[in-house]
Amino acid sequence: MASSERYQRYFKVSWDRLQNDIRELCKDLEGRTFKGIIAIARGGLIPTGLFAQEMGLRNIDTLCVQSYDAMSQREGVTVDKGVDHDGEGWLLIDDLVDTGKTARIVRELLPKALFITVYAKPEGRPLVDRFHTEVSQDTWVVFPWEPNPPADA
Numbered sequence: 001m002a003s004s005e006r007y008q009r010y011f012k013v014s015w016d017r018l019q020n021d022i023r024e025l026c027k028d029l030e031g032r033t034f035k036g037i038i039a040i041a042r043g044g045l046i047p048t049g050l051f052a053q054e055m056g057l058r059n060i061d062t063l064c065v066q067s068y069d070a071m072s073q074r075e076g077v078t079v080d081k082g083v084d085h086d087g088e089g090w091l092l093i094d095d096l097v098d099t100g101k102t103a104r105i106v107r108e109l110l111p112k113a114l115f116i117t118v119y120a121k122p123e124g125r126p127l128v129d130r131f132h133t134e135v136s137q138d139t140w141v142v143f144p145w146e147p148n149p150p151a152d153a
């Protein structure tokens, strides 16, 4: 399906909203301890920094997952697993779960991590442990770090 058919609306996330949503997710984790955070790059990198600040965690790793075609149906994926464990005791952070393709891959690689995305769409939602806000499947989420948001976002 072409991206123009798949996405009918935009949800533009401000820096303030992102920080507040992450703070709320962190509040729900109060009292729990983690060895550190694994960021799913690239989308999870900036959320991971905010989680790390909120939770006082300094041990950060990355899991690099690259899908082809920014707004099109994904055809292929390359993965660079920067860690050599199953995720036990770690937080695993991404900005968004959409179709769930990335989530399925990272779940398999790090089955014991607590997997949190800030935003979730219905297709991917069952694959994450926690998220803050659900948006419809036909919404394109525009994050504040994205260099060229669509003109009508």
Ligand SMILES: O=P(O)(O)OC[C@H]1O[C@H](OP(=O)(O)OP(=O)(O)O)[C@H](O)[C@@H]1O
Pocket: 040, 041, 042, 043, 044, 065, 066, 067, 070, 094, 095, 096, 097, 098, 099, 100, 101, 102, 103, 124
């Ligand atoms: O549930 P899915 O359909 O897999 O979509 C979600 C993934 O898509 C985005 O990353 P993307 O693959 O665009 O890479 P990027 O973060 O490097 O831009 C986002 O950061 C998630 O990792």
